[in-house]
Amino acid sequence: MVNALAGLAPFTAGRLQLSGLDVTRSALLDRRARGLRIIPFERNVEGLSLRSMLWQNWAVRALVAGRLLRFIDPQRLRDASRAAFEHWSVRFGSVDQPASALSGGNAQKVILAREIDADATLIVAAQPTRGLDIAAMAFVWRALRDARDRGSGVLLISSDLDELFDISDRVLVFVSGRIAGEFRAPYDLRAIGAAMTAAHP
16 A cells, blocks of 8 residues: 555556545656655665665655756755754764664654655655654654644554554554454444454444
8 A cells, every 4th residue: 555655556446636636647756746755664675775874865855856966965965964863853973874873763763854844745654663662652653643733644554553542543444455444533442353354343
């Protein structure tokens, strides 16, 4: 589903609308221009280039926005990335250090600093707290709630029911690519469990 939303896998049926516009056949760059942001499953594979410097990982947002390389000012991007990392409480030594030098929590914060911005209309967060400690998990949850409160839509994909129940306004259960149930708080664990096993509550 994440790949389909990102435009990396084709739709076999249905349509994708973003802010009221049909983007089913639009490329990822066009979807990003409409406000789609993705926090991917694999932060160290899909989210970051571990060999690249921190500022480059953050600055890719400028490149995917369609700007030409000759207009890119590396020093300005270094300064902007440093300010973003400080705002997001990333613990780092230098914006020139490789992303591989960060802990899991700080690596995820770099992705949050890049993906959650004022232009985000839909944030797809796929297992955003997997492998993080309690403090880092709380930070991610707070960031997603803040984005929601500012008006961004947040699609949280998680196998952790406690996480879903704690921060979600609505829970949808998918089974074999189809919606098997839709629930709102307060959540009925037994009914959700029945939907997950494709049984009837």
